[in-house]
Amino acid sequence: MRNLVQKYNVPGPRYTSYPTVPYWDLDTFSGQDWKNSVRESFKETNEKEGISLYIHLPFCESLCTFCGCHKRITKRHEVENPYISHVLKEWDLYCNLFPNKPKIKELHLGGGTPTFFSPENLGRLIKGIFKRAERAEGYEFSFEGHPNNTTKEHLQTLFDLGFRRVSYGVQDYNEKVQKAIHRIQPFENVQKVTQWAREIGYTSVSHDIIFGLPFQNVADVAHTILKTKELKPDRLAFYSYAHVPWLKGNGQRGYQDADLPTAEEKRIQYEKGKELLVEVGYSEIGMDHFAVTGDSLYKAMEKGSLHRNFMGYTASKTQLMLGLGVSAISDSWSGFAQNVKSLEEYGHLVDNNIIPIYRGHMLSEEDKIIRKHILNIMCTFKTNWGKEPEILGELPLIKEKLKELSLDGLVSLSDTGVSVTEKGRPFVRNIAMAFDLLLHRKEPNTRLFSMTI
Numbered sequence: 241m242r243n244l245v246q247k248y249n250v251p252g253p254r255y256t257s258y259p260t261v262p263y264w265d266l267d268t269f270s271g272q273d274w275k276n277s278v279r280e281s282f283k284e285t286n287e288k289e290g291i292s293l294y295i296h297l298p299f300c301e302s303l304c305t306f307c308g309c310h311k312r313i314t315k316r317h318e319v320e321n322p323y324i325s326h327v328l329k330e331w332d333l334y335c336n337l338f339p340n341k342p343k344i345k346e347l348h349l350g351g352g353t354p355t356f357f358s359p360e361n362l363g364r365l366i367k368g369i370f371k372r373a374e375r376a377e378g379y380e381f382s383f384e385g386h387p388n389n390t391t392k393e394h395l396q397t398l399f400d401l402g403f404r405r406v407s408y409g410v411q412d413y414n415e416k417v418q419k420a421i422h423r424i425q426p427f428e429n430v431q432k433v434t435q436w437a438r439e440i441g442y443t444s445v446s447h448d449i450i451f452g453l454p455f456q457n458v459a460d461v462a463h464t465i466l467k468t469k470e471l472k473p474d475r476l477a478f479y480s481y482a483h484v485p486w487l488k489g490n491g492q493r494g495y496q497d498a499d500l501p502t503a504e505e506k507r508i509q510y511e512k513g514k515e516l517l518v519e520v521g522y523s524e525i526g527m528d529h530f531a532v533t534g535d536s537l538y539k540a541m542e543k544g545s546l547h548r549n550f551m552g553y554t555a556s557k558t559q560l561m562l563g564l565g566v567s568a569i570s571d572s573w574s575g576f577a578q579n580v581k582s583l584e585e586y587g588h589l590v591d592n593n594i595i596p597i598y599r600g601h602m603l604s605e606e607d608k609i610i611r612k613h614i615l616n617i618m619c620t621f622k623t624n625w626g627k628e629p630e631i632l633g634e635l636p637l638i639k640e641k642l643k644e645l646s647l648d649g650l651v652s653l654s655d656t657g658v659s660v661t662e663k664g665r666p667f668v669r670n671i672a673m674a675f676d677l678l679l680h681r682k683e684p685n686t687r688l689f690s691m692t693i
């Protein structure tokens with residue numbers, strides 16, 4: 241196994257989209273194409289399945305040094321109201337494209353820290369969204385709460401507006417790790433917010449934990465999971481720490497590379513973590529995700545209907561997913577677009593009635609075929625290509641990569657498809673990479689992705 245880890249621990253995408261963001265073809269993308277593709281997608285699907293909305297709420301009061309998310313650190317809560325006004329204005333710009341009211345199937349508040357905002361302001365945001373939209377049948381609304389600042393009022397306000405899922409950032413319960421990542425967060429805080437959510441009636445509580453953090457060892461991971469077991473979250477994200485200091489400005493610099501576990505130590509942490517999670521009653525859903533058997537993600541996995549997008553794994557697929565707020569990414573199924581990252585520019589653009597995107601990509605026929613296989617691998621751990629003429633020309637290249645993975649026992653390969661073996665599961669990113677024709681054609685010449693292990 242050690243050799244495999246050495247061999248496959250390479251920079252690689254997490255495939256929340258294909259093509260991955262660095263491979264978007266910016267030259268053939270235009271704002272007009274984007275608006276057309278959103279309109280088309282809306283017409284095709286709003287009545288049938290509804291749309292998904294992701295709202296990025298970027299503020300945090302203090303910087304966790306491991307964090308890879310797009311955020312702005314501030315203690316000035318005066319920023320809340322103008323930001324909400326801008327998000328609602330952006331929503332108006334999209335709604336103006338549609339002939340009738342959007343039906344929202346999935347709504348997710350992510351960050352940054354949504355609970356940085358007061359309950360009252362979050363209420364204003366959601367009510368503002370529904371002035372121009374309605375709830376789709378079977379809707380699922382969720383938000384990310386920080387255990388140190390989520391209040392009962394936050395939970396109650398959002399519950400009253402239809403939210404039934406909350407996820408809390410836990411990361412690790414050991415003091416030395418918490419100190420290193422500048423996030424002191426006692427177990428009691430997580431316990432309190434988890435219990436409140438249940439008392440209020442949330443049907444799904446999820447915790448995020450991470451392995452591979454600075455100074456973390458396998459005993460710390462085990463300790464964190466055993467503490468987690470006491471609170472029995474319905475879902476668990478068990479993330480591999482993504483070390484991308486070249487992307488993250490002032491973050492990820494509070495410790496040295498030498499303070500991080502090696503790739504081999506990380507793999508052992510993952511294996512031990514997974515073993516314990518299974519022992520205490522969780523099932524692996526897809527890359528990084530675990531759930532109890534009653535949970536909708538688990539049921540979707542069983543039914544083979546699991547989907548993956550910029551929000552991660554979801555139980556129900558909508559073709560159109562709009563991302564509002566700074567840095568948010570939208571997906572119309574035939575194209576992607578990303579919003580500007582600077583708060584100032586974002587505000588300026590929406591004030592001038594401009595949908596605040598700055599880059600995007602329209603998918604080619606080949607992209608769509610590759611996306612299908614990568615989604616299959618990420619969501620079901622297998623895929624079949626049958627007699628697809630479109631990629632046959634490139635199939636030898638993909639097959640050559642898969643053959644090597646097969647010789648290492650990570651996949652089992654037939655003439656018409658491939659499935660990931662038990663041994664191959666920790667390497668699922670590497671297996672998806674075998675299909676990534678854009679990556680094969682042009683290896684990046686700078687560091688773009690975190691390491692796969």
Ligand SMILES: C[S@@+](CC[C@H](N)C(=O)[O-])C[C@H]1O[C@@H](n2cnc3c(N)ncnc32)[C@H](O)[C@@H]1O
Binds near residue numbers: 300386
């Ligand atoms: C926006 S935060 C969650 C909400 C809130 N801000 C908090 O920290 O509790 C989203 C999650 O992304 C994960 N995350 C952030 N940076 C990461 C990194 N570098 N590697 C792996 N996971 C990361 C963490 O587990 C974190 O809980």
Ligand code: SF4
Binds near residue numbers: 299302304307311352
């Ligand atoms: S982990 Fe959460 S609270 Fe910490 S900096 Fe990142 S987004 Fe903010």
